[in-house]
Amino acid sequence: MSSVFWALVRKDMYVLRVFAMTGVATGLVALGAMLTGKVGFAIGGILYLTAHIAMGIMIGMYGFMSDRKEQTRLFSLSLPISGQHHDLAKLTAAFATYGIPWAILTGAAAMVVLLSGVFPRGFLVYGLLVQGCCLALFSVFVAVLFVAKTEPLAGLAIIVTNILFSLFMMTLAQESISGSMKGPRIVWSDAALTLAACETGLAVLAVVFAISIILRKRDHL
Numbered sequence: 001m002s003s004v005f006w007a008l009v010r011k012d013m014y015v016l017r018v019f020a021m022t023g024v025a026t027g028l029v030a031l032g033a034m035l036t037g038k039v040g041f042a043i044g045g046i047l048y049l050t051a052h053i054a055m056g057i058m059i060g061m062y063g064f065m066s067d068r069k070e071q072t073r074l075f076s077l078s079l080p081i082s083g084q085h086h087d088l089a090k091l092t093a094a095f096a097t098y099g100i101p102w103a104i105l106t107g108a109a110a111m112v113v114l115l116s117g118v119f120p121r122g123f124l125v126y127g128l129l130v131q132g133c134c135l136a137l138f139s140v141f142v143a144v145l146f147v148a149k150t151e152p153l154a155g156l157a158i159i160v161t162n163i164l165f166s167l168f169m170m171t172l173a174q175e176s177i178s179g180s181m182k183g184p185r186i187v188w189s190d191a192a193l194t195l196a197a198c199e200t201g202l203a204v205l206a207v208v209f210a211i212s213i214i215l216r217k218r219d220h221l
Contacts, residue, residue, distance in 0.1 A: 012093030023055030122183035139206035
């Protein structure tokens with residue numbers, strides 16, 4: 001890739017950094033709250049999930065929709081870079097900006113479960129599945145934004161992904177998955193492994209879909 005490609009990636013990551021930093025700070029505060037008791041766990045859990053969801057929405061909307069609305073896209077396309085590489089830079093920046101905070105918060109949550117002694121070790125599987133779902137739905141949301149070029153369609157994508165997250169949480173509540181959550185051992189049941197495989201597959205398919213759209217587009221305005 002050319003130096004212009006990586007310059008565009010760095011530019012987008014710099015512009016979107018406030019969302020990433022806010023997401024990490026909120027997530028870490030939420031983890032701390034979850035250690036304070038049942039009420040703190042409930043409030044912290046909601047705040048932790050909200051940090052991921054809101055961060056993903058803001059990175060996607062501001063990174064793609066505002067780019068078109070403020071017409072900075074026209075300037076970027078005037079640089080010595082193809083339309084395909086420009087869109088690939090946008091995709092790379094979006095995943096890097098979300099993926100780095102996601103990895104930090106996932107690692108922090110895992111350490112809290114394994115080292116704090118407050119949570120049973122079995123809770124790790126539950127937490128990792130939730131994190132995997134957040135990453136998969138972010139991948140879907142970003143992929144849809146390459147097709148949905150208007151704010152109403154982007155808003156519809158947000159609604160659909162939130163519905164999918166609610167359905168995921170219902171699935172996660174099944175005894176075959178959550179039954180071992182309170183146990184002292186880390187148990188990956190067949191149901192949990194199947195769910196993890198589905199999350200991975202969905203994320204990969206979303207990225208492949210986005211790249212295929214980029215490579216097949218002729219008009220990148």
